[in-house]
Amino acid sequence: MDQLQHQRSSREFKIEGASMPKFYGKPQESVDEFIFETTLFMNGxxxxxxxPANQVRVVAMLACNLRESAASWYHNRIMIDKEPIGSIDEFEAALRDEFLPPDQQHRLRAALRCCKQTSDVEEYVSRFRKIITQARDMSALDKVDHFIMGLKPETRKEVDYLNCNSLRAAVSAAQAYERAHFGGGRRSHAARRDAPEPMDISQVSSRPNLEQCRRQRLCFxxxxxxxxxxxxxxxxxxxDGAQRM
Structure with a gap:
């Protein structure tokens, strides 16, 4: 009876412009991020x-969106090793055991130490958040310290002075400081620096060169x-004009 009521109340919606996340099993991919995005997609x-009534179906949907080495791993487990996966928790655990490097947390902390602001603060915040969301067993103050150390000197000095006790506060302080002192200056300056020099069209001559004059019997x-x-x-x-002068 409960299962019948669940089926009636859980009419599946169609999501325009969104597709199920894919997982390839590459070193730079995050298992946690794949699971999180999949959960959001299912909720949508x-x-x-x-x-419990959706376990088999959701596992099948997750498996269908594995690609490349991840798909090969799942095929080998199910078809060759004969180790079926019957629940979502079991699927997540198996995925982490296979594709989560044992030294991932050490790698993430090394990546945080190397993460530095090179242009505007928004670009830095985006890179920093991608790393920090995967870090585990890190206190709020440790996250703030890592974030501040990667800022440009003038921004770092200001945010450090404010003694922020959360990452959100530190990010907001850095963004507010750069808006007040630089506006869009950092990004536009970086764009000008990286862009090729524009061609001065006024310096481009459409007159024939000497070789063309020779071929076409024109005056040099x-x-x-x-x-x-x-x-x-x-x-x-x-x-004549030069002589008169």
């Missing part, structure tokens, strides 16, 4: 991710036909 489709001075450079009337006019 009105699928109760954790309901005025680039017109019918005479040589020694007989060029325009050259004589220029010389």
């Amino acid at each position: 489709k009105n699928i109760d991710y954790g309901h 001075y005025c680039r017109e036909a019918g005479h040589r450079i020694s007989d060029c009337p325009k050259k004589r006019q220029g010389n």
Whole structure:
């Protein structure tokens, strides 16, 4: 009876412009991020991710969106090793055991130490958050310290002075400082520095070069036909003007 009521109340929605997240099993991918995005997608489709009646279906949906080495791993486990996965928790645990490096937390902390602001603060915040969301067993103050150390010197000095006790406060302080002192200056300056020098069209000549003049029997001075450079009337006019001066 409960299962029937659940089926009636859980009408699946269609999500325009969104598709199920994919997982490839690459070193730079995050298992936790894949699971989180999948949960959001299921919620958007009105699928109760954790309901017992949906376990088999959700596992099948997750497996169908594995790609490359992740898909090969799942195929080998199910078809060759004969180790079926019957629940979502079991699927998540197996995925982490296979694709979560044992030294991941050490790698993440090394990545945080190397993460530095190179242009505007928004770009830095985006890179920092991608790393910090995967870090575990890190206190709020440790996160703040890592964030501040990666800021540019003038911004770092200001945020450090404020003694922020949360990452959110530190990010807000850095953003407010750069808006007040630089506006869009950092990004526009970086864009100008990286962009190629614009071509000065006024310096581009459409006149024929010497080789074209030779082939087309044109005057080397005025680039017109019918005479040589020694007989060029325009050259004589220029010389006469120079003599009068």
